[in-house]
Amino acid sequence: MSHSNDEVHIVSYGTHTMVYIGLLSLTALTVAIAGGNFGSLTLLIAMFIATCKAGLVLSYFMHVKFEDRVIQMMVASAIILLIVAYGMSFIDYGTR
Amino acid sequence: MVSSAKTFYEDKALIFQGFQESLEKAGENNKLYKFLAWVLSWIFSTDHKRVGILYLITMAAFFAIGVSLGLLIRFELFLPGEQFISARVYNSVFTMHGVIMIFLVVIPGIPATFGNFCLPLQLGAPDVSFPKLNLSTWWLFMIGAGLAVLSLFVGTNANGELMMVAPDGGWTFYVPYSLESSANISLALSGAFILGFSSMFTGMNFITTIHRMRAKGMGFFQMPLFCWSLYASSWIQVLATPVVSITLLLVIIERFMGIGIFDPSKGGDPVLYQHMFWIYSHPAVYLMVIPAMGVVSDVIAVFSRRTIFGYKAIAISSMAIAFVGYFVWAHHMFTSGMTETAQIVFSFLTFFVAIPTAIKTFNWIATLYKGSIHLSVPMVWALTFVFLFSIGGLTGLLNGAINADIHVHDTYYVVGHFHYTMFGGGMVGLFCACHYWFPKVTGKIYNESVGYLAWAFFFVGFNTLYGSMLVMGLLGMPRRYHDYLPQFTIWHQLSTIGAVIMVTGLIIMFINLLKGWINGPKANENHWDGRSLEWTHSASPPILLNFDKDPEVQGGPYDYDGEWK
Amino acid sequence: MSNSTELHIEENHDHEHEDYVGDKMGMWLFLFTELLLFGGMFLAFLVYYISFYTEDFHNAGKNLNVMMGGGNTLILLTSSLTMVLAITAIQKKNKFLSIFYLIVTIACAGGFMVVKYFEWGAKFSHGLYPAKLTSLAEYFGPSIIPSLPKGEAIFFGLYFTMTGLHGFHVMAGVAVLLIVLYKVIVNDIDSEKFGYMENVGLYWHVVDLIWIYLFPLLYLVA
Ligand code: HEM
Numbered sequence: 071m072s073h074s075n076d077e078v079h080i081v082s083y084g085t086h087t088m089v090y091i092g093l094l095s096l097t098a099l100t101v102a103i104a105g106g107n108f109g110s111l112t113l114l115i116a117m118f119i120a121t122c123k124a125g126l127v128l129s130y131f132m133h134v135k136f137e138d139r140v141i142q143m144m145v146a147s148a149i150i151l152l153i154v155a156y157g158m159s160f161i162d163y164g165t166r
Numbered sequence: 167m168v169s170s171a172k173t174f175y176e177d178k179a180l181i182f183q184g185f186q187e188s189l190e191k192a193g194e195n196n197k198l199y200k201f202l203a204w205v206l207s208w209i210f211s212t213d214h215k216r217v218g219i220l221y222l223i224t225m226a227a228f229f230a231i232g233v234s235l236g237l238l239i240r241f242e243l244f245l246p247g248e249q250f251i252s253a254r255v256y257n258s259v260f261t262m263h264g265v266i267m268i269f270l271v272v273i274p275g276i277p278a279t280f281g282n283f284c285l286p287l288q289l290g291a292p293d294v295s296f297p298k299l300n301l302s303t304w305w306l307f308m309i310g311a312g313l314a315v316l317s318l319f320v321g322t323n324a325n326g327e328l329m330m331v332a333p334d335g336g337w338t339f340y341v342p343y344s345l346e347s348s349a350n351i352s353l354a355l356s357g358a359f360i361l362g363f364s365s366m367f368t369g370m371n372f373i374t375t376i377h378r379m380r381a382k383g384m385g386f387f388q389m390p391l392f393c394w395s396l397y398a399s400s401w402i403q404v405l406a407t408p409v410v411s412i413t414l415l416l417v418i419i420e421r422f423m424g425i426g427i428f429d430p431s432k433g434g435d436p437v438l439y440q441h442m443f444w445i446y447s448h449p450a451v452y453l454m455v456i457p458a459m460g461v462v463s464d465v466i467a468v469f470s471r472r473t474i475f476g477y478k479a480i481a482i483s484s485m486a487i488a489f490v491g492y493f494v495w496a497h498h499m500f501t502s503g504m505t506e507t508a509q510i511v512f513s514f515l516t517f518f519v520a521i522p523t524a525i526k527t528f529n530w531i532a533t534l535y536k537g538s539i540h541l542s543v544p545m546v547w548a549l550t551f552v553f554l555f556s557i558g559g560l561t562g563l564l565n566g567a568i569n570a571d572i573h574v575h576d577t578y579y580v581v582g583h584f585h586y587t588m589f590g591g592g593m594v595g596l597f598c599a600c601h602y603w604f605p606k607v608t609g610k611i612y613n614e615s616v617g618y619l620a621w622a623f624f625f626v627g628f629n630t631l632y633g634s635m636l637v638m639g640l641l642g643m644p645r646r647y648h649d650y651l652p653q654f655t656i657w658h659q660l661s662t663i664g665a666v667i668m669v670t671g672l673i674i675m676f677i678n679l680l681k682g683w684i685n686g687p688k689a690n691e692n693h694w695d696g697r698s699l700e701w702t703h704s705a706s707p708p709i710l711l712n713f714d715k716d717p718e719v720q721g722g723p724y725d726y727d728g729e730w731k
Numbered sequence: 732m733s734n735s736t737e738l739h740i741e742e743n744h745d746h747e748h749e750d751y752v753g754d755k756m757g758m759w760l761f762l763f764t765e766l767l768l769f770g771g772m773f774l775a776f777l778v779y780y781i782s783f784y785t786e787d788f789h790n791a792g793k794n795l796n797v798m799m800g801g802g803n804t805l806i807l808l809t810s811s812l813t814m815v816l817a818i819t820a821i822q823k824k825n826k827f828l829s830i831f832y833l834i835v836t837i838a839c840a841g842g843f844m845v846v847k848y849f850e851w852g853a854k855f856s857h858g859l860y861p862a863k864l865t866s867l868a869e870y871f872g873p874s875i876i877p878s879l880p881k882g883e884a885i886f887f888g889l890y891f892t893m894t895g896l897h898g899f900h901v902m903a904g905v906a907v908l909l910i911v912l913y914k915v916i917v918n919d920i921d922s923e924k925f926g927y928m929e930n931v932g933l934y935w936h937v938v939d940l941i942w943i944y945l946f947p948l949l950y951l952v953a
Contacts, residue, residue, distance in 0.1 A: 104951035116947035162508035163782040370760040378753035412771035424863030425888030433881025
């Protein structure tokens, strides 16, 4: 199971810069959308965009895309757990 | 297999090694320096075995304090009315009893002690993945514990006078009372906050160790079940503890800055505190008991001289308990004003926890069936675990059902229930581990007849003590009360008598173990005829890095009559 | 005898450092605890926003300065980029480029804190600070938070705690980044051995990740 360093996947400068540009455009998008009036959808849209950004950061900057299967599964389960716990809390708050 | 190398008691792996060695030199003709050098060789040791023993000793001390406080409660309640402590002090006493028992004893519990000691041994590894981090968890633990104990004594009242202001209001620190109480709550909470880090780091360390440091040939499904249970509980430590950390931090911030998050007078929602508190603290009760189940699985297999029945089912059900346990927290809150939908959903989910627990119990029984059972002391404790925890679990079903819970909520029934699970489960598991791995840790053996005697006292006392609590709870005796109506007198007196008997048993057990450690007869290398690596491949007591050469695994951890596939 | 044990210890310590994947796994587990720590705060925020005080939160959110929040988003994203570029540079054996990127990263972190300082300062001077901090009244006049509608008061409570805790993490990040910088300079980190740097990078991205959610929630809900 041991990995030596030469197996490590090096992400190029170019990829990182592309990701960065993507992140910037998404930021611009949320700010722009917040100006418009979408009512109760605003939160959902903002969270959706934030999640896209988070996905980019996780998979490229944080290298999850190129990581071991085990670490990928750990990351996924931690995030899923958090989301489910949120959902469970709103079983109470959502029905108030 | 038997090595001539020095045991880990004589060898050392230290941080600040140079400092310690110069002290040791100075100690050749100075008793004090010699003693200091010896202390340093423990508290700075990164050896997982020494860290485990450090935890064991400190926890024994805290347990003794906790038991004394528990006894104090029981003596106060021997007769109705005020005996020797006032109502106010009573509040502090049961709060500190709860805080010490929960945060300083059962939560670090088995993982910090025997987890540390045995995990690398059972995996065939020289140490845990991050030995220095491991040592730091003990330091964090001591700092946190220090703060919690300090909060007992230091503080000022409203007029600025120094007085004893131990936290009151229960170990759960429910808001809004904990926001307003003048007692020393911030200090105790900071202590708990730091203890949380200790627990998280232990969890991180164990998960990484289990993933990365297994011996050659040991897949996940060739690990002893104790390792599996540590794996499950470590995940709880990592994924649940931060939530309570932030919750306690918010209470501290609220007390100092008044941001209003949980304070109803400022528009906050106190029920949110309860949600966030139990999101951690419910998984935490599984954190207390899952490792105990691991110990018991190992012990039952070894003392039946059989391959454990349903290995995979037990392993996976540990994970299942950890997982399901995450989603049932709100069953502590049926009477706190949640919506009805939430109550029903959480009650429904609660019953699911019973399934993996029952799977284990039945597998243990099936293992016993046709085994050649050796009723040695560890085995007796393991069976006691099964018995007491079954009572704890079954009484829990009643708490999980909404309508029944509304009747017994906040009565002594609940107190009885959680002592059966945490004490009869978590702590008895620890006692079992103490007796089982004793020859491994010390290389000696305690007096077995005295061991049985201690157990007998404990068992009788325990059931009298907490059994009568179950009964008086059903009759309507509320918990956390300093006084009671005359009709409960008989039950309270029974309970107190039980407490005295049980504590006698605890004292006998403690002395027996201590005497065994100091001058017990030498134990055999593989004293219980175990089949896992810590018995078969390492000396008793083990050498510094556990194994002369890296072990390789062929069969399974319970490879008795070749049943293992 | 004792010689051979010592040798053994040496080996063990090497072993401890050699486990590249293990170190990374440990780091990830630590990051989970960070995520869940903030996760708890976000839960509190969402509960109050969705179930209690939607309107109040909108009104209170209008008081925040989107320019400053947005600017800080830019700064953090940029620092994240330079962080990964620094790693790529070291992997490609370009030490000086790596040092340059690291310095930019640290500078960005500093810039973030400067902006935060002005942002909080502006809030304080309007009397917006946690009510129990009475010692601040001397400089800024009495806190007006208790006189606000309840939901707005809670919004500001959450605002200060969340950004404060986040700012604390930024400062911790600066500390570890400085260590990395030092290690790169003295060749403790090179193209063969960069696990430490990657792990610090992971931490730094988590700081960014949290801000990615904080920014729209706090500054844009209005
Ligand atoms: C000699 C042993 C013990 C005795 C005599 C004892 C007795 C008691 C009694 C009488 C109470 C109820 C106080 C009240 O509601 O007014 C109590 C509460 C409690 N006990 Fe124990 N106990 C013992 C050991 C333990 C152990 C080993 C644990 C943990 C594993 C534990 C955990 C707790 C907790 C968490 C509470 C609740 C405190 C609260 O209400 O905030 N106890 N104990």
